Amino acid sequence: MIDMPTSQEVLVPLILTLKVAGWATVLATAAGIAIAFAVARLRFPGRELVDAMMTLPMVMPPTVLGYYLLVLVGRRGVIGEWLYDNLGISLVFTWQGAVIAAAVVAFPLVYKGARAAFEGVERQYEQAARVLGKSEFEVFIRVTLPLAWRGILAGAMLAFARALGEFGATLMVAGSIPGRTQTLSIAVYEAVQAGKDDVANFLVVVTSIVCISILLASGRLLQPRYAS
Amino acid sequence: MRIEVDIHKTLRSNGRDFTLDVKFACEDALGVVFGPSGAGKSLTLRAIAGLERPDYGRIVVGDKVLFDSMAGIDVRASERTIGYLFQDYALFPHLNVEENISFGAKRWWERRLPAEAARRVAELVDVFELRGLNKAYPAQLSGGQRQRVALARALIQRPHLLLLDEPFAALDPLLRGRMRTELVAIRSMFKVPMLAITHDPEDVSVLADTVILLNQGKVEKVVDVKSAPYRDGEGRVSEGSIRELLTGMDEVGPPPLPRKTIRAVK
Numbered sequence: 413m414i415d416m417p418t419s420q421e422v423l424v425p426l427i428l429t430l431k432v433a434g435w436a437t438v439l440a441t442a443a444g445i446a447i448a449f450a451v452a453r454l455r456f457p458g459r460e461l462v463d464a465m466m467t468l469p470m471v472m473p474p475t476v477l478g479y480y481l482l483v484l485v486g487r488r489g490v491i492g493e494w495l496y497d498n499l500g501i502s503l504v505f506t507w508q509g510a511v512i513a514a515a516v517v518a519f520p521l522v523y524k525g526a527r528a529a530f531e532g533v534e535r536q537y538e539q540a541a542r543v544l545g546k547s548e549f550e551v552f553i554r555v556t557l558p559l560a561w562r563g564i565l566a567g568a569m570l571a572f573a574r575a576l577g578e579f580g581a582t583l584m585v586a587g588s589i590p591g592r593t594q595t596l597s598i599a600v601y602e603a604v605q606a607g608k609d610d611v612a613n614f615l616v617v618v619t620s621i622v623c624i625s626i627l628l629a630s631g632r633l634l635q636p637r638y639a640s
Numbered sequence: 641m642r643i644e645v646d647i648h649k650t651l652r653s654n655g656r657d658f659t660l661d662v663k664f665a666c667e668d669a670l671g672v673v674f675g676p677s678g679a680g681k682s683l684t685l686r687a688i689a690g691l692e693r694p695d696y697g698r699i700v701v702g703d704k705v706l707f708d709s710m711a712g713i714d715v716r717a718s719e720r721t722i723g724y725l726f727q728d729y730a731l732f733p734h735l736n737v738e739e740n741i742s743f744g745a746k747r748w749w750e751r752r753l754p755a756e757a758a759r760r761v762a763e764l765v766d767v768f769e770l771r772g773l774n775k776a777y778p779a780q781l782s783g784g785q786r787q788r789v790a791l792a793r794a795l796i797q798r799p800h801l802l803l804l805d806e807p808f809a810a811l812d813p814l815l816r817g818r819m820r821t822e823l824v825a826i827r828s829m830f831k832v833p834m835l836a837i838t839h840d841p842e843d844v845s846v847l848a849d850t851v852i853l854l855n856q857g858k859v860e861k862v863v864d865v866k867s868a869p870y871r872d873g874e875g876r877v878s879e880g881s882i883r884e885l886l887t888g889m890d891e892v893g894p895p896p897l898p899r900k901t902i903r904a905v906k
Contacts, residue, residue, distance in 0.1 A: 534730075536726055536728075536730040537730055537732055537733075539691050539717070539724075539726075539730070540724070540726060540730040540732070541732075541743070542690075542691070542716075542717040542718045543689055543690075543691070543717055543718070543720075543722065543723070543724040543794075544718075544743055544744035544793070544794075544797060545718050545719070545721065545744055545797055546718055546743075546744075547718060549748075550747075550748045553748055554743075554748055555732060558734045559733070559734055
């Protein structure tokens with residue numbers, strides 16, 4: 413008889429993964445929109461350098477990113493030390509640390525999507541809004557953002573999918589504590605290592621279904637709209 | 641109303657320099673800037689609207705100084721209260737007809753239009769014969785309907801001046817005549833001064849009291865066409881004399897591009 417995996421083995425990592433990936437996507441999307449808008453619309457020296465820096469997490473090995481993050485937010489890290497001394501916060505080996513790791517790794521996907529979306533918004537619509545008496549803020553939230561929204565959302569969904577599968581950087585920063593920082597992809601690794609093939613099979617199928625659904629949905633979002 | 645324009649701007653693109661050096665004043669409520677493509681008409685219009693910043697100069701509309709490089713004045717486009725009809729109308733594709741028209745009258749935090757603005761939108765929908773199209777999106781409209789929506793959208797903020805960028809170029813020839821007549825009617829109904837740019841002589845005879853002839857970035861002539869020989873005794877436009885005035889102008893091409901080959905020989 414096959415032993416069904418217990419909820420402790422499947423449900424707990426699944427919920428934790430969705431929580432981590434969800435928060436990571438929120439952070440990455442907020443930062444992605446702001447930076448992509450600046451790069452797409454403002455002319456400043458070093459613009460292309462900023463663009464390259466923002467894309468870096470996509471090509472760097474996640475373990476290297478994780479190491480950098482430890483240097484930054486670890487107990488003795490530049491930011492981490494300040495956080496611990498002043499606020500008593502330690503991100504290492506917590507689910508919040510996993511969120512930071514996943515957000516950094518997933519960020520380029522939202523950023524790239526948002527930049528392309530902003531660049532695809534015709535300037536004339538923004539100018540029309542300005543001539544109609546609208547401030548730059550109002551032009552952004554009533555014209556630029558709604559016209560770029562689908563592209564940004566498609567990027568955010570890819571980022572979510574990427575965050576779901578994050579392994580390397582998360583392991584470096586948050587470790588693999590069952591029920592606290594052990595996300596799906598790490599749980600799969602641990603299950604295989606421990607020879608629990610039935611648990612691994614189940615986790616793999618669940619992960620695959622979630623990822624495929626997201627890809628299909630983001631593909632639909634990128635289809636052209638407003639065509640005449 | 642008086643429009644005073646005296647602007648200078650040098651543009652550099654692909655190694656080609658274009659210098660706009662435009663100076664004219666227009667007292668009439670109907671002005672037309674006429675010239676071949678590449679003469680700097682659009683640039684002039686955009687500068688008046690505040691969408692382009694001249695290198696130096698001065699722009700006055702009515703009693704309001706909108707730009708004066710000497711005095712350091714550069715009123716933002718959003719604060720000029722000037723209507724602008726874009727050549728292809730630039731209707732917001734994500735908003736329906738009603739939302740497009742009310743765009744200028746609604747603030748971002750308001751979920752619904754203030755009653756006064758809503759009345760005005762309804763009025764404009766009526767005037768521009770857009771009833772039944774309130775919920776239609778720009779992509780679903782014909783060329784003439786798009787132009788009407790764009791005009792209504794521009795007029796809702798009661799502009800001091802309406803700028804028209806090649807107002808009929810995007811329409812098919814059959815529709816053009818009808819929309820010209822419509823525009824003249826709109827103009828007398830709303831009493832808004834208009835300044836249009838065009839390279840179509842027909843637009844001049846319908847829309848102009850004053851013609852500003854522009855070529856290669858410079859004003860060649862400013863002609864008052866309100867009286868003889870351009871109007872007959874009853875005030876009708878004499879097409880012949882307008883054509884004569886514009887002869888040659890519409891055939892002048894843009895300034896020749898500097899040849900890369902010539903530079904290579906040097």
